[in-house]
Amino acid sequence: MAKVDPFTRENIAQGLIAAADEMFLTWGRTSQSTIIYEVLDYACGLTDVNGNLIGQANGVTGFLGAITYSVISVLDKFGIENLKPGDIILTNDPFTGSGTHLCDVSAVLPIFYEGEVVAFAANKGHWNEIGGKNLGSWSTDATEIYQEGLQFPIIKIYEEGKLNEAVRDMIAANCRTPDMTLGDLYAQTASLRIAEKRVLELYNKYGKEAVLESIEMLLANGRKLALKEISKMPKGVFAADGYIDANANGLGDVYVKAKVTITDDTFEIDLTGSGKQVDAPINCSKYGAYSAGRIIYHAILNPNAEPNDGFYSPLKVIAPEGSVFAAVRPAPVSTNWEAMCRVIDLVAKALAPVVPERVAAGHFLSIIGTILGGIEDNTMEPFVLCEPQAGGWGAGFNKDGESGLVAINDGETFIIPAEVAEYKYPILVEQYALNINTGAGKFRGGCGLIRDYRLLNSSAELTTIASNHKYPPWGFGGGKDGSPNIVEVHHSNSLEPVVGATFSNYPLQKNDLVRFISGCGGGYGDPMERPVEKVRQDIKDEYITIETAAKEYGVIVDPKTLEIDHEQTAKRRMELNEHY
């Protein structure tokens, strides 16, 4: 029997979601590291007493499973009876629920009302420095997790409100930037307390029964929405395969496959048959695979849905232990996004032909994680430019792909302005422009980007990793593939650039130039069906060249006036059609 009317229940539910939002806002505003406040590489959420996600605010999609599994791992380790008011638990263990890599640290706070745990506030974010063999902690060449930084195996950093100073001092001693790292610890835990305050306000105002009823309703509505969307989709088995082609540690391509089975009330992603875990940090743990599964499930079912465990309940992800998608200790996982984004892309590729209205063609996908670091000549202080790159997105059944947008693993992620980068780091950003090798189609792929860094310091090191280097983003429905991700190093004393995708602590000298060329998105539909006038406009705006127009789209224009030669165009298009 309802204790409260449906409108009040909805108000309470909105209040819970708002608490997660406010926690998110607070952390971002107070953080001292770029990766939090500019890149928003963190997430905040609330769960019920069993760890079921009630609401989550994310800056990036990659943390979608993080809150739930972190809370469950806390419950598994301590048992609810051993949690006390004022406790805050830290974990970054990829293999027991924190899920991604060691740099991403989860903090969990049990919320007590009238002496018992009623909910959990939890958050997780990227700490810029957590020790390990490399500055910035993640590397592209680790062979074991022990090289990737300090591990927090689900420990109480605050016990009944008191900071564990021994742990704090160990963090400080094991990180290269202790002030910043501890600053982030404080900002992260302070934001948990904001959520606690808001949740307790709701309990005080409406009472426990009413809040619990609201949570129940919220989860039930989430599931209802998911089933409704699944009912609109074709049922059956759909599959795709491909490679992780980042070539980390020179290990070559890793074969991966996904089988998606949709029934009336389940959406199953089976990753069986994918390659084994490798001695390079491109693996993810099974929790990483679960999170990735949630991302593409959310995108395909309904991008507007509120994230909660009701909505995700029809989803099942199968990742065989010991595979690249469910690596086990001591596998390195510090660039686990390469495996995670591949799960997303495989599912998208498998389903695109049957639900083109729900997913677009392939995009540049790899976040092209980059570290440019060294010791600044004048101050002798270390500098670390750590950022993802943006690139081209795929075309959809009704639109061209977007140009210069962060990858699916990222989200509300802001690329660092050139003016800020040049102030903070000894570099010149000489170019930030569109890469126009887009996948042709009735709707064409979006443009990737070209970003040039000229080093002004006497020396520095480059670490970067990119997949989709050999195999470009896929087009579909007759659309062509896009173009690959490429990193070039132009040494000032050499004419030929060094071209690759993955560089590990690669030495740079003053005046060397690093060029990041992110891939362009795949196209959708037959390029011959692209209206001639649109092709002409693309030529005028220099999104495509005159040569590409002729070769890919069969459109011939006068190079001077850019007027269309209709006769030649008709002829050319007929030739191309016959050719296929």
Next chain:
Amino acid sequence: MSLRIAVDIGGTFTDIVCLDENSGLIVDEKAHTTPTNFANGVIDAIVKTDIDLKETMYCVHGTTVVINAVTERKGAKTALVTTKGYRDALEIGRANRPDLYNYFYKKPIPYVPRHLRFEVEERLNYKGEILKSVSEEEVVGMAQKIKQEGVSAVAVCFLHSYANPEHERLVGRILARELPGVEITISSDLIKEWREYERTSTTVLNAYVKPSTTKYLDTLQKRLEEMGLKVEPHAMLSNGGTATFTRSKEVPIALIESGPVGGVIGAVALGKIIGEDNIITLDIGGTTAKTSLCSKGEVKITTDYKLEWTPKFAGYPVKIPIVDIIEIGAGGGSIAWVDEVGVLKVGPQSAGADPGPACYGLGGEQPTLTDANLIAGRIDPNSFLGGEFVLSVDQARKTMQPIAEHFGITIEEAALGVIKTANNNMLTALKLISVRRGYDPREFTMVAMGGNGAVHGPYLAAELRVGKLIIPNLPGTFSAWGMLMTDLRQDLIQTHIMPVAGCDLDKINLIYQQMEQEALSIYHKQGISPEHIVFVRTADMRYVGQEHTVRTSVVSGVIQKDDLQTIRQSFDRNHYQQYTFSLDYAPAEFVNFNLTAFGTVKKPEIKEISPAGPLEDALKGERVIDFDEHGRLQSKVFERSMLGPGHKIHGPAVVEESKSVTVLYPGQTLDVDSYGNLIIYTGV
């Protein structure tokens, strides 16, 4: 010459408020807004008041011309000139993807297409030092290409121009010479803040609206002069100040939120008169609800405005100072609907003025918030808009029926559900502007305005735990009244990052001096003499390593070494207030130096009104009103025009006036103050 007039263009109506300084008499009128030519609506409103423009000593205008030009994409064909390697900066933006799970997300489309974006081989570093000089020959060649495209505006934005504007100025001069008749905007004339995309976006938008704003303001001024106006009119700026039409034409983007700020300024001015300096405003109209917060008599200004931003759309940054207003789609016309999983929602879709709520009987077929208020008895069907037309309760009930059926409840309960949901949306906005920014609402007074502000204000104030609520005179046209109370205002910002400890004091003093000089010369052109100018200095500061800054006040005059400690301490305090912690031991730095220059103008004097007759004279009758958890209660109905100082009313009751209704809850009391404002004690 004793008249002060303010004309405010809104989405539905153009409001005018006219005050005669001699008699103290205030007249307000509304005319329909005329989107095809806004000047017509302005003239219509003036004509309705029957005033003689020759007698006008001060005229201020709040206008939606700029925001309409940008949202309807009706600005000028504009070209952009950037540093080499950066013509795509405008299109790339910050590359963020706020709609996290959407494969079909669409980025903001640039206001300047790629073929109209040009590059110049020039380069500065972050210190403003020249790495590559401008070649005049190259710029002249480029100007020829721009000419062939037939643009009417050009925006120029170079890297690091906030540190050294010389390259932009030089190129601006060459373009002006080579492209006669084309409006040129250079970024450093608008802002001296870093971040190339945000600065480029702002510059482009200014260029984009310049030709049409100039035309509009010129036309309007001419027509007002033909009607006898002898003084130069002022425009309401988004920062809560005003500027002459001449100045406004140079920085038209500063008019982007010209409309909504009047109410905020009015509330602050009203607060000064009656001794309240912590104010939360609540302006509920037909389509939206807006709220803003003023602490210690100071209007909050933001420079993080993004045009068309939503949580799922990146929007277009406009880095100019704008009064911090939160606006949500919740007003009288907001439509109630049931979403795909069966949850009741209200807004953001609005029935607008046409067809309007179902109860208007003009063809509206969806239930709105006004329909719900009518069913709950909070609005009287016979006295709406002063009885201009009778509302149809039957229509309202008919459209509410499906919602009642969906939930298996009565129509009355459904109406309460709609009110509750709308109230919750508004409460969220009120919390965002107050609690979430570190303010305790219990220390604030709320001022409610707009046609529906007084309907929902008493409930919302109590929920927010605000003790005192003011319903001013003429709440329906209060925003225009507020415009009469504004000073001229300029906000100047200079980015220059510098640690607090060991900072270059001479440099800081020089920056403030230069900004003060710039403000003086702009005011000089507007005929304001130095003794009427007031400078307020602030700095945006942060702990080293942080990105977001906290605004901190800075002493005037020559800053001495000792002052730095005061500044630092006040920064720590502000940081603590906003974010619940401070890092007193950590090094801090200056990021921006800000100057606000007020050009004070004489304000109208507000006179007290004479005591009224007995309260019984104002009593119109009684009716049953549904107060939700308090039940359906027999409530007294009063006529506001018959109320006067000394009157006291206890809830449940309603006070009706021609353009609004005040709903007083059980347990609340209402006093009429000596100016005729309704002061409500919310019972918390």
